[in-house]
Amino acid sequence: MSLTKKILFIFLLFCFSQFSYGQLTRDQYLKLESALGDQSFFSKHLSGFELYDLDSQTVVFERNSEQRFIPASTTKLFTLFAGVSILNDSTQTLRYTTQGDTIRIWGAGDPSWGYKELYQPEFKKFLAPFQTVIFSDANQDSPAFGYGWQWDDYYYDYSAERTSLPIFGNLVQVKRNGNRPVVSPKVFQSSVYPTQRSTRELERDFHSNRFYYNPNNFRGREEFIPFIYSPELFTQLASEATGKTWIYQSDSLPKENQVWRASPLLPILKEMMLESDNFLAEQTMLMVSDRIFQRLDTERAIEYLLKTYLFDLPDKPQWVDGSGLSRHNLMTPRTMVALFEKIYRMLPDDQLYELLPTGGVSGTIENSYQAQEPYIFAKTGTMSNNHSLVGLIKTKSGKIYCFAFMNSNYPYKASVVRREMEKVMVMIRDML
Structure with missing residues (x-):
């Protein structure tokens, strides 16, 4: 193979790796980069995102998915x-x-x-x-x-x-x-x-x-x-x-x-x-702890779960309570996705959807992510200067993806962040 052909081949491989990330076309990838990247609304505070194909078990798109965030009530997914x-x-x-x-x-x-x-x-x-x-x-x-x-x-x-x-x-x-x-x-x-x-x-x-x-x-x-x-x-x-x-x-x-x-x-x-x-x-x-140890000790129960059932999470979470009230909880988006996949594989579909708030229909997102056909099924987490959403998105093609969208250290109301997140999720729904 000539030098010119080798250079062209390497260039094409590079382009494929950059613009066919997972299942995304070049245009889809650039749209997500524009919505979540350095010039976007989300560049003004700490923000992390991961989109994951549950069928192929591959990451479709990620940004700052290795960064740790205060998860607030998305911690309840660990408790679930x-x-x-x-x-x-x-x-x-x-x-x-x-x-x-x-x-x-x-x-x-x-x-x-x-x-x-x-x-x-x-x-x-x-x-x-x-x-x-x-x-x-x-x-x-x-x-x-x-x-x-x-x-x-x-x-x-x-x-x-x-x-x-x-x-x-x-x-x-x-x-x-x-x-x-x-x-x-x-x-x-x-x-x-x-x-x-x-x-x-x-x-x-x-x-x-x-x-x-x-x-x-x-x-x-x-x-x-x-x-x-x-x-x-x-x-x-x-x-x-x-x-x-x-x-x-x-x-x-x-x-x-x-x-x-x-x-x-x-x-x-x-x-x-x-x-x-x-x-x-x-x-x-506390019930989990009693079942394992015959003692009511949340800290001990968490330590046990992290060493056994959850030892293979991508980034070890700092998990301290059941509710997410504590600011000492710290999790990464890719760990939240990995945890959610475990729940997804464990529960029957009808039971899982019964447990998840549904955009425009039920729970804490009853008034958000509204659509004629529900497309977001996810747990929210909100406290001062922190807002996250972790769960499932159903796209126009009928595919189901898992995602984690986490935000910290923003100086405005959570409703402002939520509106911008919704724009991103609508875009993903429509283009995938």
Whole structure:
């Protein structure tokens, strides 16, 4: 082969590698480069993207896919994977031992009891044979709040405490009656006080279950407020709910015990994913830990999962909680895609689509990515200066691709970033 032909051959190979990246034509590649590259909206802040063909198992396009981002609630995809892998189809509700008419209970993390419209464990039926219920939370190692959570989120419903056996989602419900709040459980009503502070909602004291409202401008728009857990408060609420006397004793969980798996897992995972419910995510990780270790230790469960089920991710994630509330979580787009592919291979299609928010239809993207035929099925993640989307895109040709689109350190509203992301996703839908 002559020198000229060799040079031409090398040039053509170079062109092919540059302009036929994966399945893209030259024009398609340049369009994506223009939309995501150095002169685009996304060049003004840290942004990463990967588009992946699930059929051929190849990367179609990527930009900064090796960079680490704060994933916010897309962290819940890790929790979804953990829940499906470890818990299978049922919750971990209780561990217990019995002796005569006495039952000793250790919570296993199940968040269902009295929370939302979830399937309710039949506590009254389960406890019917017993006169005395002795409860212990000595099997919980994880603290009430996660590593890196913001301290001033304490009075928002998305930051309820993690406990071994929650009741009512560890929340006080607030309803407006004229210019005053009515709360439930009723035990908290006597701790509601008027104040002249300029607050428009019922607010809880930082250190206690004392609640304050201003009767002159009370709006009552915040429907739920976290309460501070204590064993004494819990046993009081549990006694009232079951008609049994619950007694608290901080006893260690014996090696020989029985497990009550009282609720289906899918409704919890569905609510967690569609509504991005932080409480359900955190409690799911406690259940995972209980299933593996008979201890409630999210950190230990995460370490185990990363060393076993997730050892082959492209970039080791810094994963610290179940919900994504922590700014210490760090993941790369290509790791999010690899994780999602595992979920995709694990779950039946109908179940997977049931769990994923659908653009213009359901969940956290009900008002975004709208189209006559839905084309985005993905989990969102948003906190101050961070917004991500990870999931599936269905293109005009009918093909399904996996993608991760992550953004950090932008100085504007998330809605601005979301609109620009939508332009990119529409372009991908239409050209592939």
